[in-house]
Amino acid sequence: MVNSINGDDQQDGSYSGDEVQASHARAKRRIVALELELDTLKASSKKPRQSHTTVNRGRAIRRLVSLYNNVEDLIAEYDRRQEFATGNAERESDSEEIELTHDQHRLYSSFEELLEFLPWLKKEILHSEADEFDDICKQLRKGADGARGDDTANLKPEIVVWLTDLFHPVEPPLRTTTKDDRGLVHDVTGRLICPAEYNWDLQSVRDKVRDRDALHLVTAHSWPLFLYQNFTFDPTDAEQGLFRSSLLVKAFKFLFTSPSSARDIEEDSQEVPPRRRSSKYKNATKNHVAAILGLKSVTPRSIAYTAVQVRFALSSVGCWRNVDGDFNYEQFYNAIIDFFEVVPGKAAKKRVEALVSWWDRMVFGKNRQIVLPAIVIEKSSVARLMAQRLEKEIPSPSP
The missing domain is CATH 1.20.5 (Single alpha-helices involved in coiled-coils or other helix-helix interfaces)
Structure with a gap:
């Protein structure tokens, strides 16, 4: 049925x-x-081609790992240390210790940053054939240089808008389409890239800087004024306000979070309220660059990268280069990394940690990820309860 x-x-x-x-x-x-x-x-x-994926992964390298060293340089330093540690490197005696230069320490630190943001690369380093790995490095370099080029191009017109808001009115007006009128020839950009210890407000100083007077050269041995909060330098405390410039924070947020978020930074050095302006960037990007790159906290190298980009945007140089007159960008970049990573003692380390925490608040706000210190966790009510419950399980001694 x-x-x-x-x-x-x-x-x-x-x-x-x-x-x-x-x-x-x-x-x-x-x-x-x-x-x-x-x-x-x-x-x-329809998965993306492996080469395309690798290129995209490489976009983190210049921004977060090393602006001037390629992946091959970092891995070569890793290989050299591995060979020495396993006894493959030639040495005179068993007690001989490896002698490392400061640059080699920085290079290996860059390698560790590389694995931090590209952890999958460790497997490729250990198991890939030479030809295959060479192709991976080429793709990574393509992505790294492409990201740097995109950031440079995007920052070029935007920084003019920020300077106009900060120093309105800017005379003569800066143009967004060319950099010929920037650098030392313009009073605004010249003041910002001038060494902080020079008094740019004096006409005699401006003339000497522009004439490349031997005692007034613009080199990477000096911190540019744009790095300082309120663009003010205290010769009795050169660290005061360093890397707390609103212009630097604006650029960081523009490059790493979203172009629109850069407008949220409170201006430092303004005599009149900034002019309201319409922007082509109406909404913050949900999956911003920092999230895509896995950047959950501001790092010294991301600050150094931003500082170099800002310095280049303020200059009159039209194409990317390592040296601009007497100013060496690579030396400038390394000096910033050393400020954060090579500290003379505990007091300096605490100041650096406080500075990075300040950056986290400025960039990621209250939504940033905060890692609790172990001592705080040990004193928490959850930890106290666990300890107290364990004590109650211990039998009391018999009378």
């Missing part, structure tokens, strides 16, 4: 009209489901 969908019994084995219609409907639904499943399989099979 066969039961129909409407509950009527069909004694002769034939199907009612409702059963036939129901069967057709089920078949159609099944066909639609299979078509959707097929479309899903086709879509999932």
Whole structure:
């Protein structure tokens, strides 16, 4: 006996009209489901090419790892140390210790940063063939240089808007399409890239700087004024306000969070309220650069990268280069990293940690990830309860 969908019994084995219609409907639904499943399989099979994926991963390198060293340089330093540690390097005696220069320490620190943001690369380093790994490095370099180039191009016009807001009115006006009128030839950009210890407000100083007087050269041995809070330098405390410039924070947020978020930074050195302006960047990008790169906290190298980009945007140089007149960008970049990573003692380390925490608040606000110190966790109510419960389990001594 066969039961129909409407509950009527069909004694002769034939199907009612409702059963036939129901069967057709089920078949159609099944066909639609299979078509959707097929479309899903086709879509999932269209994965990006490995080379394209590697290029995208490389966009983190210049920004977060090393602006001037390539992946090959970092891995070469790693290999050299591994060879020495395993006894493959030649040495005169077993007691001989490896002698490392300051630059080699920085290079290896860059390698550790590389694995921090590209952890998958460790497997490639250990197991890939030479030709295959060479291709990976080329793709990473392509992505790294592409990201740097994009940031340079995007910052070029935007920084003019910020300077106009900060120093309004800017005379003569700076143009967004060219850099010919920037650098030392303009009083605003010249003041910002001038060594902090020079008094740019004096006409005699400006003339000597522009004439490349031997005692007034613009080099990476001096901190540019744009790095300081309120663009003010205290010769009795050169660390006061360093790397707390609103212009630097604006640039960081522009490059790493979203262009629109850069407008949220409170201006430092302004005599009149900044002019309201419309922006082509209406909404913050949900998946901003920092999230894509895995940057959850501001790092010294990301600050150094931003500082170099700002300095280049303020200059009159049209194309990317390592040296601008007497100013060496690579030396400037390394000096910033050393400020954060090479500290003379505990007091300096605490000041650096406080500075990085300040950056985290400025960039990521209250939503930033905060790692609790172990001592705080040990004193928490949860930890106290666990300890107290454990004490209660210990039997008291018999009388």
